[in-house]
Every structure is written in C-alpha cells, then in structure tokens.
Amino acid sequence: MTIDLRSDTVTRPTPAMRAAMARAELGDDGYREDPSVRALEEEMADLFGHEAALFVPSGHMANLVAVAAQTHPGDGLLLDEMSHIFRSERGWPERITRLRLHTEAPAESVTVACVEQTQGNQGGRVLPPDALDRHRGPTVRVHCDGARVWNAAAATGIGLAEYGARVDTLAACFSKGLGAPVGSAVVGSRETIARARDWRHLLGGRMRQAGVLAAAAHHGLREHRARLVDDHANAALLAAALQPWLEVPVETNIVFLRTPGSAPAVEERCREQGVLVRAFGADQIRIVTHLDVGTAQVTQAADVLAQVLSSTGEHSRTDSSSST
Numbered sequence: 577m578t579i580d581l582r583s584d585t586v587t588r589p590t591p592a593m594r595a596a597m598a599r600a601e602l603g604d605d606g607y608r609e610d611p612s613v614r615a616l617e618e619e620m621a622d623l624f625g626h627e628a629a630l631f632v633p634s635g636h637m638a639n640l641v642a643v644a645a646q647t648h649p650g651d652g653l654l655l656d657e658m659s660h661i662f663r664s665e666r667g668w669p670e671r672i673t674r675l676r677l678h679t680e681a682p683a684e685s686v687t688v689a690c691v692e693q694t695q696g697n698q699g700g701r702v703l704p705p706d707a708l709d710r711h712r713g714p715t716v717r718v719h720c721d722g723a724r725v726w727n728a729a730a731a732t733g734i735g736l737a738e739y740g741a742r743v744d745t746l747a748a749c750f751s752k753g754l755g756a757p758v759g760s761a762v763v764g765s766r767e768t769i770a771r772a773r774d775w776r777h778l779l780g781g782r783m784r785q786a787g788v789l790a791a792a793a794h795h796g797l798r799e800h801r802a803r804l805v806d807d808h809a810n811a812a813l814l815a816a817a818l819q820p821w822l823e824v825p826v827e828t829n830i831v832f833l834r835t836p837g838s839a840p841a842v843e844e845r846c847r848e849q850g851v852l853v854r855a856f857g858a859d860q861i862r863i864v865t866h867l868d869v870g871t872a873q874v875t876q877a878a879d880v881l882a883q884v885l886s887s888t889g890e891h892s893r894t895d896s897s898s899s900t
Contacts, residue, residue, distance in 0.1 A: 584866035600791035612787030624740030628769035638747035638760035645771035649674035652686035700830030708742040730804035754796030817878035
C-alpha cells in the first residue's frame, strides 16, 4: 500500500463526509440561494470574528479575490519571498490584479501586506498573533493566507477569532488538514466580501449547487479540527526518527529534511518502496502528515526514509571527510 506524504491535499473524503455531501440541501449559489453554502459562510465569519465570508473553489482564488477586493491596479503589495502566494500562485498579483510587488517594506506605503499562517515553505512554522499585524496601519491593510490556520490553532491553543482579529481578511482552506475534496473561504467585512464576490464571478468561480462541496467543508470544519493534533504528533515522530537530516524544528504537520545527495533521487527511491514524498529543490524533502496516514504508516515511512537517506549519504560523507 502506498503511503502518500506529499501534501495534506491528497486526502479523500471519509465515508461520513461523503454521507454529509449526499444529505446536503442545495440551491443556486449564483443567486445566493444555496442553504449549505450560506450556513458554511455564516459559521466561518463567526469563527474568525468577521462580518461575512465567501466560499470559493480554491485557496489560490481565495487569496486573489481577497487582495483584489482591497486594492487597485498600481497599488503596492507586500509579500514574503518564501510565501505560497509569491512562489506558487503563478504571479497573479502582477498578471491579473496589476499590483507592484515588494518583498521588503518599502519607503512608500503599500496598500496590502500579506502574511501566511502556517508558513508552509518554512516547515509549517506558526506565527504568533502579534506578528500577523505588524505592518497594519492607517493606510495598510493585512491579508492572511491562512490555508493551514487550523494547524496553528491546534498547535498553540489560540482561538481562531484571535487570529482573525489581527487581519482585515483571511483565507482558510478546507482541503488542507480538514480533508475536504475542494474549497476555501475568505472572511472580512461585508463591503470587502461583496467586492470579493464580484471578483469570484469575474474569475469564473461563481458556482451553482455548490452545497455538495460546502457540506464536505462544513463536515471537516466540525469533525476534523480536533484530530489535527494527531497529525502534529505523527510529524514529531518522523522528526525524531529522522533527526540527522532534520532541516528545521517541527511545529505542526510539516517536516523538512536536508538530503545528503539529490532530493529528486531520494524522492524516486522512496517512491520505489511505496512512500511518496516531495523533493523541494535540489537538496530538501518535504513531508506532510494528514488524516489519511496513521501512526503505523508514518513509522513505516520513517524506516524507508532513514534507509534511503543513509545510503544516499554514505558517498557524500566519505567525500566530505577525505577533503578536510
């Protein structure tokens, strides 16, 4: 049996989630008449302490519509160069919303500063609440890419409303951690969410009987948040077993390893033994634990990784010792 640790997006709906989808009340969300979507949006707004929320097909779209709703072409957007938006979202700030990107705070003010919780490209690190709004000011709004904000709350015990209070908008993902097949939501003020809804329509994200998807998201929201600590425990187990190659301390469900040789070669050798991991550049491996992988499978994956990394590193360590 394959053990897939490439991402927490690879999960499949549980039988209970599928049953919730089958029971969902439906309507036309284009007319805002889908009761399941409306219930999800209302609960999300309440959880984060905001006035309104909008259900969208993806985290990528959630970030885009949230930022677009608060900016105009030519405005400045502050991004961490390691952030998912900067590295993985196909350049929409420049290509679609026509914003000027900054990776360091410029002398002139920006319109929106983006933060990420947790920091996926930095080992799932959790930002403390006061780090979320450090760029916030009279002329600067803050958007949080909170794709894994659920993991941050589970790791720290800090409530979602505390994170929500620090930002003007926040995008949370239901298919990372919570096990839904698709979907994210943006929270913010009524005015901002109304503009984000227009952007969703413009981008082709207006949906019809979307309650089937909203029901899956709602089930994950209510039933799968408490078990995220299990994913964190499994990530800690991997980190302990693979300590010689651990790149950064593990805080949530993401483990980064430094490979002694080629990361793509390590990825391929693990794949041959039934363990899927992700090469992250030339010499890093990223592992993400999730609800479809239990402790026994994680232990098995750790054994495979240790074997592969040890054998990969033998030649490199010999070369290193002979050259010193």
